[in-house]
Amino acid sequence: MNNNLRIRVAGTGLTKFGELWGENVESLAAQASREALKEAGLEIEDMDLLIVGNMLLGQLEGRGHGGRIVADALDFFGPSLAVEAACASGGLAVRTGLMAIKAGMARKVLVVGAEKMTDADSETITRALMGAGGGDEQMAGATFASLYALMHQSYQRKYHVENRLMAAMAVLSHKHGALNPLAQFQKTVTADEVMESVLVADPVRLLHCAPISDGAAALVLATGRKPKVEIIGSGQGGDSLSLAPRKDLWQMRATQRAMKEALDHAKIKASEIDVAEIHDCFSVAGLMALEDLGFCERGLAGKYVVQVKDYMINPSGGLKAAGHPVGATGVKQVVEIVRQLQGRGGNRQVLGAKIGLTQNVGGAGATALVHILKVND
């Protein structure tokens, strides 16, 4: 990593997440982008590059050239590109923005993640999402709920975790989401409600699952000599697309790899993180993430979550309560952390947060992105 250039977050933008009937990918992306540009005090013409994170334009709408679709909505005629890594497309867009600046190929970059999912019926959206799974898994009729059910079972058996603790992640994210005016579900749920909700893929129940959502998030990244909020670490890890080749299913090596790179880059330890947005697409994903990131011992994430202080984990409501428009999620996580570091967390502010982290996963753990941010005095 070229550490001579420091990356400043100059502006953030975020739409409401949820079922947004009157919007499409480009209107959502434009809305988030305009907010980020306004915060940065910049115009679209000031941008050297537009990077769009999106997964489903091709599958759901038969459209391509995602970078230009958003560029046109913003009347932007500079270069653009679209990046894709399933549900980690947003985190990948952030990393690609860093890359462009560190390479000296751009000084100001607009990074947008956007997705419009709720127009599709359940079968269509389930099939489209599963397009990011392994070919063997698709042939066998697996869905992501069923793949995460395998991980849920495997994790729970390995560490003898009771159902109440497996539900803790959803309870925590909903507790925080209830305080976030942009969240899809602004209400709390109890562990009993999670454990009694309808079975989706045994043992995964409805309230273990993040919803289908529409939404967009944007960041203006720029070089900065003395940045207020800066991205100090970025890491990306990979693993097999299918679960079958993996040695075990109770951890995600992609997250571990991404975290190691991000910590090395940031020159900090996991214990220095004050606030984190993690990828709780399913309850077990959130629990494994906390262990893979080194926040707690293996098998103890459920207990950790119950005891978690303040709003340290998923202050936004995570994917579970705030919503999961897949291409937007990784960017939205960074937006939430930036606003926390700026003291803009409202009634879910983590007091005194100086260092924050985001973790974004694609597929059933085949891709993971970790970013570390810091606010300077």
Added chain:
Amino acid sequence: MNNNLRIRVAGTGLTKFGELWGENVESLAAQASREALKEAGLEIEDMDLLIVGNMLLGQLEGRGHGGRIVADALDFFGPSLAVEAACASGGLAVRTGLMAIKAGMARKVLVVGAEKMTDADSETITRALMGAGGGDEQMAGATFASLYALMHQSYQRKYHVENRLMAAMAVLSHKHGALNPLAQFQKTVTADEVMESVLVADPVRLLHCAPISDGAAALVLATGRKPKVEIIGSGQGGDSLSLAPRKDLWQMRATQRAMKEALDHAKIKASEIDVAEIHDCFSVAGLMALEDLGFCERGLAGKYVVQVKDYMINPSGGLKAAGHPVGATGVKQVVEIVRQLQGRGGNRQVLGAKIGLTQNVGGAGATALVHILKVND
């Protein structure tokens, strides 16, 4: 651009282009990748990053996570990403590879472009490709043939170019493709044959159009202190997705912008280019490219093509004769130029070529990528 790091092309790989019944995106990508790794004397484990350029996995196959699909086929567990900019996805993948290395985020990168198009029926593939056009153009029932027909008309009227000269680009590419064992069409065509071929979208005729193709191309990029073949320039330009907002249709500003950046980066002049692979998806696209790149005066590209010496333009056969698997094209252009600079052009070798160029276009000119390569003594 961070010019302290020089980018070496360590290996190249290329499949046959054409109608390849037994293959899919990942088998083609793996085949080209293995050849590139072998040429580089490296193993897949040596790669820090895999970048995949692909446009149609989502539209045609309902699949996502393109980076991991190829990674799995290669048993690669490091980080991967997919980039997309319609028919410029390949060129974009090359540029993103440069970016990763220049940013210090990778030292060895495998860049692959791959596409499988011939399994779809004509309507499906036409619609999928047009997914990269403007929304207004899609609603109006336009296809890329009809959009390029507007440009063909506009260009021909502006510069009073006779039909025979409009056909010259196709004649040239076929002349060279006839000598390329990996080309889809290894045969020559005459200007009369072009002018008498069936009308697709008046005045665009069948032999003005590049075909629908399957194929893949790969590059191993690495840092190098004294590289033999290096990428010395990279540029990317944008323009409106739709044609309507453009002031005129007889030039492509995206190509002009990309060329300016690439020349500035390479610190050379257009007149120093010895060999070029240009994006002749339709005849008029090739003619405009030659002018936008500064190889000849405006309106004179047809005459330039008739007089072009040696195999200087499209030695591979271009998109027209060698084939156009959209995500692969931009990478394949670089593979051809590298092999020309290495003196491996066979009976279509440009004698003494030292500096080469590639130009890759997405949509109807909404994205353009230019790369400049050099062989050192």
